[in-house]
Amino acid sequence: MSRDAPNGVTPRRPPPMAPMGRARYIVIMTLVLVGLGLLVGRIVDLHVFDHSFLQGQGDARTLRVDEIPAHRGMITDRHGDPLAISTPVVTLWANPQDLPDDGIQRLRLAQALGQDLDALDARIERYADREFMYLQRRMTPAEAQEVLDLHVPGVHARREYKRYYPAGEVTAQLLGVTNIDDQGQEGLELAYQPYLAGVPGKRRVLKDRRGRLVRDLEVLEDAQPGGDLTLSIDQSLQYMAYRELKKAVDENEADGGTLVMLDADTGEVLAMANQPSYNPNNRAGLDPEGLRNQAIVDVFEPGSVMKPLAMSALLETGKFPPDTVVDTSPGWMVIDGYTIRDVSNNGKLSLAGILRKSSNIGMSKLTLQLDEPRVPQRYRALGFDRAPGTGFPGEATGSVPSPQVWSSSQWAALSYGYGLSVSALQLASAYTAIANHGRRLPPSLLRLSKTPKGEPVIEPAVADRVLGMMDEVVAPGTGARRGMVPGYSVAGKTGTVRKTGSGGYQERTYRALFVGIAPVSDPRIIAVVMIDHPRGDAYYGGAIAAPVFSRVAGNALRLLDVPPDRPSQDDDA
Structure with missing residues (x-):
């Protein structure tokens, strides 16, 4: 028994380490020391030699663009x-x-x-993880x-x-x-x-x-x-046009209305007003109906305001000399089973008389004497089958029917403004050809630096003759007399169009229109007024739309400093 062992217990010696175990230990320790050395070396490198890396990483967490x-x-x-x-x-x-959880601060x-407070707390809770x-x-x-x-x-x-x-x-x-x-x-x-x-x-x-x-x-x-x-808009004219249009819509309990005024010399839009409208600075409760610029994006059947344009096509054929007379008696006629009517039996009418009395019979009889579709061709030349090109989103192209589907009744209807669709801006632009000796000017919503040349679409002599006929339309004793402007000559044309619905043309549902050019001696403005579905006793264009033109044109000519050209003219209405 060993003398060093207590209680007679003999201690056991640890077994010697196996050769493979010692080698594994050395390898592990070596790897740890190498890794530690590399880590220390990298730290030294970043802090001493390549400190820009750490600076960049720090900036990336604090610098923002x-x-x-x-x-x-x-x-x-x-x-x-x-x-x-x-x-x-x-x-x-x-x-x-x-954000603090403190209720007082919240x-x-x-x-x-x-x-x-409850709504704010709910929103904060909803975004709590963001x-x-x-x-x-x-x-x-x-x-x-x-x-x-x-x-x-x-x-x-x-x-x-x-x-x-x-x-x-x-x-x-x-x-x-x-x-x-x-x-x-x-x-x-x-x-x-x-x-x-x-x-x-x-x-x-x-x-x-x-x-x-x-x-x-x-x-x-x-x-x-x-x-x-x-823009080409004149703010003073725009305010005045909007005020008069809104007044007419309210007084006649109409669904809405549109007014477009062009500079007759350049085609620039001086005013463009629509009803209903909305306040863009406060859109609470906005009616989407008010967003549309009806003057550009909406189309409608224009009715009798197309007659002067159709007359220009008829006159260019040379078949109708100045002394042409058309018998419109008895005030109605049947074509292809459809009855065409005038408001009254006007008897025999001259060409100017057809426009003055707005005779559907007269226009139909003249048109049916032609062997080719001169009227729809004129409409296309005036731009009624294409967008006006102002760049305004959604501008309407209008519609002129294809010649393959025309019947005699359709051909006649086109001459008095039915069977096609136009926008108010297209209509105003077409009348620049009448005001400019046959040259149609493209409309512009931007101010122009120079006067455009325009596109010749009507013979100058014919355009001037039609302008003179329209001058006779707006005169004392005519249905368009309310479109007269004191001190100025006015060439114009009224229109009263029945609106269509799911079952065709509707009773007592109309659009009242007036197109005017002033002054006749040297045209300065062209304006189109359309009142949609007036509900009062009066609904004709001469009674509803013409007075709006008179007030707007009168104020516009004075604001534009246009000298009077007919100071002795009085309205006997």
Whole structure:
């Protein structure tokens, strides 16, 4: 027994390490030491030799590139008066994870935002797992500052722009609107979106880990503001046209109406008004019906206002000398089983008398003497089968029927304005050919730097002759006498069109129209007035639409400083 062993127990010696176990141990320890050496070496390298890597990684977590909003271009009238401008606003946003749970702070925030506390709490809860939510879009800087002065953690501000329309509902359908991100959605705002929007800039900023701005560092790219757009509209004429149109629609309990006024020398649109309308600065409760620019995108059967244009085609054939007389008795006729009627039995009428009395019988009998479709050909030449080319979104093309489907009754109907569809802008543009010795001018919504040459579509002598006939239409004792303008000569034509429904033409449902050119001696303006479904006792174009033209044209000629050319003319109405 060993003397060192207590209690007589002999200790056991550890067995010697196996050769393979020792080798594995050495390999593992070597790998650990090599890995540790590499790690230390990398740390030394990053801190001493390649410290820019760590700096870059740090910057990537604190440096950001933010967008600098571009100022949207202004839209003005032809004189530079603003019609659409962008004003600076502030959008408040928050990181829901940073917002305090304290009920008092939440209540103060909700009150400053003008929001219900429960609704705000619900929104914060809904975005709890995100780092961004809007609190309030497009606030005035003063309103936003009141919220920021509360110093609520997690609340931040971002500068934006909001579109404002000084003329409100007066120019609503023409200009259109932008959405909450200041992008064009309707009208000219949409048509010229790339031009008006500009190009946002870029800036480098320093932010903390929660996305809060610490410091502006540098501007990388300056924002490029959008271009300004100068329209052909005269704001004074636009206000006046809108006021008179709205008054007529209200007084006659009509569904709506449209008024288009062109510069007879250039084809520029001086005024374009629609009813119903809306306030683009406050779209709460907006009726989508008011968004449409009816003058450009809607079409209708024009009726008798087409007769002067059809007459120009008839006169160019050479078959109807100035002394031509047409017997319209007994005031009705049957073609292909359809009855065509005049308002009354007008007996024998001259060519000018046919326009003055607005005789459907007279126009039909003249047209049916032709062997070729001269009237529809004239309509196409005047642009009634294609878009006006203004660039306005959704502009109507109109419709002239194909010659393969014409019957005698359809051929006759075209001569007095039935069987085709046109827009108010197309109609006004067609009459530039009558006012300009046969040259049709394309309509323009933008101010032109020079007068367009136009397209010759009517023989000059014929255009002048038709203009003279229309001068006789608007005279004392005629159905269009209410379209007269004191001090000025007026060439015009009325129209009263039955509207169609699911069962064909409807009873007591009409559109009242008037087309006028003034003054006759040197045409300066062309205007089309359409009142949709007047519900009063009167519904004829001469009674409903002509007075609107008279008031609008009279004011326009005076505002444009056009000298009177018929000061002795009196209205005996």
